[in-house]
């Protein structure tokens with residue numbers, strides 16, 4: 001099976017890297033960083049983009065910039081990578097874990113609304129796997145209750161909700177360019193926003209408290225050095241050029257796979273909300289109903305990997321099950337859906353959607369086999 005490896009690079013990365021190397025400005029004040037920020041802001045339909053070392057510090061910067069501090073609460077989904085909650089803890093606030101919807105895998109807006117208290121300052125929905133959280137309900141909720149809406153769009157470079165790009169729908173969007181993401185420089189992150197004052201503040205937090213256009217030795221805020229290098233920016237510019245075409249390829253292959261896998265007893269693939277008109281397909285997610293399929297998620301997972309298809313059997317616990325949060329430091333709302341997903345969900349990485357149509361059909365065949373044939377250990 002010809003499943004492409006990830007990450008992918010071409011001569012374009014080398015060409016831009018050479019330009020940076022020859023410019024003599026390799027650091028965070030390289031023109032390439034500015035070029036990347038402008039290009040990514042345009043890509044996300046935002047006025048501003050602020051780069052940073054990764055998609056964890058971008059969340060911390062966003063929370064700090066809106067003044068979230070000890071004693072405050074921030075609502076996060078119980079299912080995400082740990083950074084969504086860890087960033088809240090890092091600024092001294094309390095993450096409040098709420099349940100997800102059964103098939104979008106995204107924060108349940110009703111559960112988020114029920115978890116709001118006078119201490120709540122922000123909501124961080126995650127566009128999990130690149131399928132978007134229900135912005136039609138979350139944005140009005142945040143607006144009515146005076147909360148900052150920060151999209152954790154680490155997975156969703158290029159996803160669109162009613163024609164508006166992920167990262168442009170709240171106060172800020174936070175992106176990751178870590179090695180597995182749909183555009184990557186190994187590590188990297190970006191905040192996007194249409195709020196000029198927020199952009200200025202987060203830029204300053206990222207660049208040791210300097211002010212845009214201000215002196216090198218003049219520091220106004222308690223920031224840090226979260227700059228990316230010009231070398232990372234060069235790689236990311238090349239990756240961004242290729243992203244629209246790769247998103248389309250993943251979208252075509254996802255449609256093909258989903259058509260081949262429709263109506264398989266006990267297999268439910270992630271639901272993409274009808275308002276979402278573009279998807280970067282970071283993950284191909286699904287759930288196994290063991291009673292209907294006649295096998296457990298773990299048996300399904302083993303059968304699929306035995307055929308050479310990369311598959312992850314979901315997270316080992318909801319975020320609050322991590323040792324970090326088991327002893328407290330968080331508030332946990334009832335999360336029956338998140339807990340059920342731990343035992344029955346899985347994902348394929350996006351590189352499984354970057355092959356040709358024949359490879360995609362082979363993957364569909366392998367999934368069908370993993371669903372239908374009795375798996376012997």
Ligand SMILES: Cc1ncc(COP(=O)(O)O)c(C=O)c1O
Pocket residue numbers: 053054055056057080081083084126152154155175176177178187188189
């Ligand atoms: C949903 C989500 N948020 C945030 C992050 C953090 O990104 P980074 O690894 O760039 O710090 C990740 C990374 O995998 C993620 O999946």
